[in-house]
Amino acid sequence: xxxxxxxxARPTELAARMDFGLVPLALLMAAVTYPWRxxxxxxxxxxxxxxxxxxxxxxxxxxxxxTLAAVSVAVVVDASRTERxxxxxxxxxxxxxxxxxxxxxxxxxxxLVGAVLIVALARAAGLAA
Amino acid sequence: MILDGLAMTxxxxxFGFVFGLSARAAGFTAVDASAMSLFVFAGAxxxxxxxxxxxxxxxxxxxxxxxxxxxxxxxxxxxxxPYFSRERASTRAAMAFVLTDEAFAMSMSHFKRIGHGDxxxxxxxxxxxxxxxxxxxxxxxxxxxxxxxxxxxxGLDIIFPAAMAGIAVALISGRRDFVAAISGAxxxxxxxxxxxxxxxxxxxxxxxxIVAMVxxxxxxxxxxxxxxxxAGPPD
Numbered sequence: 001x002x003x004x005x006x007x008x009a010r011p012t013e014l015a016a017r018m019d020f021g022l023v024p025l026a027l028l029m030a031a032v033t034y035p036w037r038x039x040x041x042x043x044x045x046x047x048x049x050x051x052x053x054x055x056x057x058x059x060x061x062x063x064x065x066x067t068l069a070a071v072s073v074a075v076v077v078d079a080s081r082t083e084r085x086x087x088x089x090x091x092x093x094x095x096x097x098x099x100x101x102x103x104x105x106x107x108x109x110x111x112l113v114g115a116v117l118i119v120a121l122a123r124a125a126g127l128a129a
Numbered sequence: 130m131i132l133d134g135l136a137m138t139x140x141x142x143x144f145g146f147v148f149g150l151s152a153r154a155a156g157f158t159a160v161d162a163s164a165m166s167l168f169v170f171a172g173a174x175x176x177x178x179x180x181x182x183x184x185x186x187x188x189x190x191x192x193x194x195x196x197x198x199x200x201x202x203x204x205x206x207x208x209x210x211p212y213f214s215r216e217r218a219s220t221r222a223a224m225a226f227v228l229t230d231e232a233f234a235m236s237m238s239h240f241k242r243i244g245h246g247d248x249x250x251x252x253x254x255x256x257x258x259x260x261x262x263x264x265x266x267x268x269x270x271x272x273x274x275x276x277x278x279x280x281x282x283x284g285l286d287i288i289f290p291a292a293m294a295g296i297a298v299a300l301i302s303g304r305r306d307f308v309a310a311i312s313g314a315x316x317x318x319x320x321x322x323x324x325x326x327x328x329x330x331x332x333x334x335x336x337x338x339i340v341a342m343v344x345x346x347x348x349x350x351x352x353x354x355x356x357x358x359x360a361g362p363p364d
Contacts (some may be wrong), residue, residue, distance in 0.1 A: 023164040025165075027168055033196070036200050041228075056338050059306060061165050062309050064298065071314075072293070074282075101295075104226065107136070111136075112139055118284070
């Protein structure tokens with residue numbers, strides 16, 4: 001109990017104080033993210049990279065994005081984040097549809113809408129979890 | 130690029146909204162979630178952080194995992210750096226702040242198409258189509274999340290992987306790109322299952338291109354892609 005004569009904090013004031021609880025965490029996360037983004041852009045003479053490095057960097061985009069998609073769809077982590085499992089479900093079909101539309105029609109928007117509809121309809125019909 | 134841009138905005142809105150919902154469910158306040166979207170601005174790691182916070186992980190662990198997961202941005206930054214080598218350092222520093230998977234993908238496919246860097250297109254992609262919608266949507270998710278029972282029933286959780294896969298396809302212009310994408314996905318899933326999804330994601334992005342360079346010795350489609358030409362004079 002505070003010994004000073006100040007009035008006790010009201011619930012709204014307490015809530016307001018607690019509102020900033022995770023802001024320092026966000027700042028720390030930003031502090032470890034920004035250097036990854038900035039260092040290569042700020043390095044001088046970066047356009048004189050060896051051809052092999054340039055070749056490598058050209059391949060990073062498709063590799064990284066395909067990895068993000070595959071891991072997001074295929075790897076499921078439990079609530080305690082200790083157990084991982086391989087997942088097969090309607091999400092695979094939805095992503096495949098989006099890929100097909102993007103490749104054949106060159107329209108990511110239509111592919112995304114189709115993917116969302118497939119998953120939503122399958123879940124509504126009880127065909128997918 | 131306009132249609133792809135709209136798709137990216139749809140992705141940012143849907144994914145950001147789901148992030149807001151998840152953050153609310155994990156006990157984040159609107160300020161917490163907005164601070165994360167504003168300062169970190171990296172969807173995958175924000176989602177992971179929500180899960181880690183909800184699971185009771187310590188901050189040091191969360192920060193280390195964030196650093197690991199977002200290390201892929203180093204590769205993105207290195208890949209687009211040649212296109213902006215003549216920009217001012219302050220401009221490049223600002224560009225770095227909003228560099229994301231989507232901004233990278235949209236910019237690179239646009240730069241490849243036109244054969245040189247395009248500063249204005251980068252800002253439109255990174256800020257107009259991603260940063261602003263993402264922040265508004267994530268805040269909306271936190272604020273109205275209590276009224277939505279389960280966002281999964283609307284299929285919103287598929288937006289991120291579908292968008293990533295669709296953009297990857299747009300970046301594939303030869304057999305090497307294709308092999309890099311498949312190799313990265315296989316490595317990522319394998320290590321994601323064996324160790325951790327964050328490790329899998331970074332490893333797939335790092336080693337997929339190496340596998341492609343070894344497996345496909347003679348570049349095909351890539352050789353006719355113009356090399357980066359610096360964008361116009363600094364502003």
